[in-house]
Every structure is written in C-alpha cells, then in structure tokens.
Amino acid sequence: MPFSESGCFMEPTTKSQGASAPHAGADDPARVTAFEERIARGETIEPKDWMPERYRKQLIRMMSQHAHSEVVGMLPEGNWITRAPCLRRKLSLLAKVQDEAGHGLYIYCGTETLGVERADLVDQLLEGKAKYSSIFNYPTLTWADMGAIGWLVDGAAIVNQTMLAKASYGPYARAMIRICKEENFHKRQGYEILATLAAGTRGQKAMAQDAVNRWWWPSLMMFGPSDKDSPNSAELLRWRVKQKGNDELRQRFVNLSVPQAQAIGLTLPDPDLKMNPETGDWEFGPIDWEEFYQVIGGNGPCNRERIAARRAAHEDGQWVREAAAAYGEKHKTRQVAA
Amino acid sequence: MAEPLVEYLLRLGDDRLVLGHRLSEWCGHGPILEEDIALSNLALDLIGHASLFLELAGTVEGQGRDQDALAYWRDEHEFRNLELCELPRGDFGFTMVRQFLFDAWSLHLLEALSRSTHADLGAIAAKAHKETRYHVRHSSEWMLRLGDGTEESHRRAQAALDELWPWTGGFAYQDQVDQTLRATGIAPDLSQLVAPWDATVRGILAKATLVIPDGPMRMAGGRFGRHTEHLGHLLAEMQIVARSHPGARW
Amino acid sequence: MSQARDRWPLWEVFTQPKDGAPHEHAGSVHAPDAELALQNARDTYARRGEAVNIWVVPSEAISASTPEDVGPFFDPGNDKPYRHPQFYKGAKGG
Helix, strand or coil, X not given: CCCCCHXXXXXXXXXXXXXXXXXXXXXXXXXXXXXXXXXXXXXXXXXXXXXXXXXXXXXXXXXXXXXXXXXXXXXXXXXXHHXXXXXXXXXXXXXXXXXXXXXXXXXXXXXXXXXXXXXXXXXXXXXXXXXXXXXXXXCCCCCHHHHHHHHHHHHHHHHHHHXXXXXXXXXXXXXXXXXXXXXXXXXHHHHHHHHHHHCCCHHHHHHHHHHHXXXXXXXXXXXXXXXXXXXXXXXXXXXXXXXXXXXXXXXXHHHHHHHHHHHCCCCCCCCCCEECXXXXXXXXXXXXHXXXXXXXXXXXXXXXXXXXXXXXXXXHCHHHHHHHHHHHHHHXXXXXXX | CCCHHHHHHHHHHHHHHHXXXXXXCCCCCCCCHHHHHHHXXXXXXXXXXXXXXXXXXXXXXXXXXXXXXXXXXXXXXXXXXXHHHHCCCCCHHHHHHHXXXXXXXXXXXXXXXXXXXXXXXXXXXXXXXXXXXXXXXXHHHHHHHHHCCCHHHHHHHXXXXXXXHHHHHHHHCCCHHHHHHHHCCCCCCHHHHXXXXXXXXXXXXXXXXXXCCCCCCCCCCHHHCCCXXXXXXXXXXXXXXXXXXXXXXX | CCCHHHCCCEEEEEEECCCCCXXXXXXXXXXXXXXXXXXXXXXHHCCCCCCCEEEEEEHHHCCCCCHHHHHHXXXXXXXXXXXXXXXXXXXXXX
C-alpha cells in the first residue's frame, strides 16, 4: 500500500547507517561508468550484477523502508476489522490487510537479494533506527477512515508504485508489478465505502466528511517534500530507481482525486483548491511541512504506539519462531540418524 | 426456539463467525509475517463459511433476515456457537490448539454434511470441507511444532490443551434439533463422528508429545444460548458500528 | 534483539500457473522446514488461485551463473545457424 518515497523519510543519520561513508577507491570508476551506461540503456540490474556500493545501500534503505511501511500499515486498518459493520466489509478489510502483509513480505524478500537478512531489518525498525511512511503515524478514529485510507492513501501509493514497477533493480520492480496487480481492489474498496457513507444517513455522511478532512493533507505529504528540498531525489532519478519527481506525482494525485471527491459529494479541506485552465492542474494550498517533519521525526499522533505494537508482536512471537526452528532441527538430525 | 433447520444453520454459522472473529484479532500481531498471512486466511475462510450458513438460515426462516441481520442484530442469548469458539485468543499456542481441535471436528462434520439431503446445505458443506482439509493440515503441523519444539512451547501447548479439552464435549452435543433433522437425512448423527475425530486428534497429540487431561467435560450451554462472559464483550465490539446506525447501508 | 535460534531460513518459491506450463520463480518466503515453506508459499503466492503446483527450494541450494559468465555461457551463436530449424530446407510434402 504505501511506499518508501525517498522524500518522505528523514535522511538517515550516520549512526543509524553504520559505516555509510564509502571507502576511497572502493568503486572502480570504469565499472561505475559501465554501470551507469547500463542504466541509461534501460537495462535491469539483477542481484549478482556489479553495482556501486552506494546504489546497493540506497536500495536497501528504500526497499526496507517500503517493506516496513507495508507492515506498519497493517495496524491502522487492522484496528477496525473486529468492528466492521457488515460481513462483506469485514471480509474485504481482512483481505486487504492480509495483502499488505504479503506486500511487505515480497519487498523484504526483494531486499534480501542485496545481502541483508529480514530479521536484521526488522530489528532496525523496532529499535527506531529505520523509517517507514509518515502516513501510518495517524490514528484511525472511525469506520469512515477505512474509506478515506483506501481511497487516498492507497490511491497515492498506486501513483507511486506504478512508477516504481519500472525501477532499475529487478527484484524491486518485480515485487512492484505483483503489488500493483493486487492494489487496485484496495483503492476501489475504499472509494466504495466512502461513496456509500456519503449517500447514507446524516451521521454516516458526517463521518465520511470528517475522515476525508483528516486524511487529505497527510496523503499529500506521502509524496515527500518538494523536489528542491529532497536530498535523495536526484540520485535516485539518475539511477532510474525513481522515474518522476515528488511534485509531479503529487500533482497527478490531486488531479485524480478532486473529481473523485466531487463525484461522491464530499469536499476537500482546502479553500485554495482551484483549477488552472491553462495547465489543466488543480492547484492546491500550502502544505504544513512543519507537521510533516514532526511526524517523520517521531512526534506524530501515534508513532510510539505503532512501534510498540510491532515490538510486542515480535517479542511475543519469539517463542513460536524458536519452537518451529527447534522442531525443524530435531527432524533434520533424526532423518540423518535413520 | 426457531424451526429446527434454522437453529441448526445458526449453530454452524455462529461457530464459524465467532471463531473467525477471534482469528481476525491476530491480524498485524502474528509471530511472523508468513503466519499473519496464514491466520488471516483461516479467518477469511471461516467468516466466509459463516456468511453462507447464516444467509441460508435467513432464507429458510423466511422473515427477511439476511446474514448481516443475524450477525449484527442478535443478542448474546440468541447466539448458538460453542463456548470453545468464543474463548479469547490467548497466546499463539492457545489459538493453535483450539484451532486444531475445531478443525479436526469440522473436517469430519463437513464431510458427512456434504451428503445432506438438503441440497443447499450439502453444497456449502462440500465447499467448506475442501478448505477445511487445508486448515487441518496447517493446525496439525503447528501442533507438532509447538508440542515437540522447545520446552517453553511444549509447556504453553499443554496448558492450552488442559484448558480447551474439557470444552470439546460440546462438539457432539445433540438434541431435538438434530433428532428432527436426522430423520430426513438433512443432518448426520454427530455421535458417529466422535470416534474418527478422536482418532485424528489423539494421533497428532501423541506425535506432539502432548497429554490429554483427565477430568470431566465442562457444562455446556452455548448451543442453546447460555454462553461464557466472553461472548458479550466479543459481540459488543463486533456489533457496535452497525448498531450505532440503525437502518444504514455499508 | 533477535537470537539466531528464532530465525527461519529463506526458501525460493516456484509456481506452475496451469497444467502443462513450466514452473516460474514467484519470490521467496521464510520457513523453518519444507512443509511450512510449502504452506507459506501457497498462502503468499497462490491464494488467488494463481498456481496448480508449487516447488520450494532452500535459497542456499540454488547455484546461479554470474554476469561474468555471459560471454562463454550465453554466446548467442549467430555463427552456428545449424542449431536452428530455418537453416534446413524442408522436404516437399514434409
């Protein structure tokens, strides 16, 4: 569902990245040139190919953050499965959150092709050393949030993921293609929930409008800071990990969403929204970047609760993982002995 | 009491709705991502089966109640699930031991039910039976890994079995409802399923080095609306949004 | 935080999309043994009915060619036309 757009995370501090400074001469300039020529030709980089150390590190960071986002992203929606108001919605929501687990899994597995282990990546997340998409640090307060998240958050993710499906690193691109196929029902489900609420009782309509009012601006922030303020963008564009800048993607998302809101009779909480007849773009008001930096810096509405929940699941599950591993070992040796 | 077939379908549906709901509580909290996906799968299948049984119950009843009316607008004393299904999910060991005991019973029950003289009921049972075969495979394998894994997993699994086993008497509970439906071949004789269930279960438990506890079966009342205190809390959570907006569509 | 004793090894998953088709690499899963690897693979890569058969292989069991092999292993052999059917004249009627 969400994504690890370089801009929506703070630049990792050197202490969290360990030895991130490249060794002098570690990347043979001739090989770097050959690599960048491959990229320019539109070739796909695979796990066993030579790659600059920085490319490898950037991908590990971007992919693992994306995977963490999918898994943390299960929590805000998982919060409403037990209260889903009809069986069809209960099944759909459960299936959607299950898909998010699967997406996290695909991307973790893709990251592991770069020579890291998922367990170590998870440790980094739980120790607060890794980032995940800012959007999941907001709480889900009503059933209508399920509609707003599906429509806006998954909608934003689709804009980004469609682009990432052409990323230069093969395992990442392939994971994205699989995810894109599954993602469309998520957005459609959310939009349908909101449309039904907006056409429902007065209480339902108010619930829907309130949810949209709360989720609109954080969804725009998902695309990360403006390109001029985004330190990783240029490099990721040059390496074709990204193909488009943050601002362009954000504008595309706004252009898609405004008519969708109008179609179901809901307003967007931006008094400055205005169609520009020359460009065809829906121009929008200023984003509160102070809020954004607070949230990704760890001071959002429920950053602590999200990590605490993931930590609890991991710790509570340790005896289970150990048991299965122990059984596997016992039976390996039993077979050998026989 | 409602017409016997309606009662019977509510028993089948409520077991799976309540148990599926308990499984869904794991979503986002499983011991590893792969198992989160597996538990969600189980929950989806069970809630799916429940929807089919409840929808059929509403149709047979003929008073305009559908699956949602039955799931969200009945009170505690109107639910017909076994206590085993409504107990809180506990730790992963408790969840898996409960799941195994239920899946093993469900396997034999649905296989027999798929031959029901009631065509719609038989069709639902056949579909559910196919999925249940996979469920049993999953929960059996976990019984082995927990019972015969580490000392800690063995302790937790044994504790779960000690608490859950006394509730299993409820599986074979039969009354007038079953008697009436057996007469026309709509429902099987549950007493005939006890031996195969017992064989399935004992085989796996032995391999898992788990010991079946001694002692009497718990007094059961779920089948006629006498539940544990847990069901009230479960339904309060499950039904709150629907009940807060009467007449609304979702 | 994690001890080595709670880590599960990585398995590569290959799914057969339909009867008669070859298995394709779908991705990977973590599992403590082959049985759970198969179940996890089915839940992760085949729950939408995308497969009729699944293989799982421990990732460490896979041997792969490297980019350096490209030349000697995969030389396209444009100078070896006799490997291709177009090189040969078909017999009339055959």
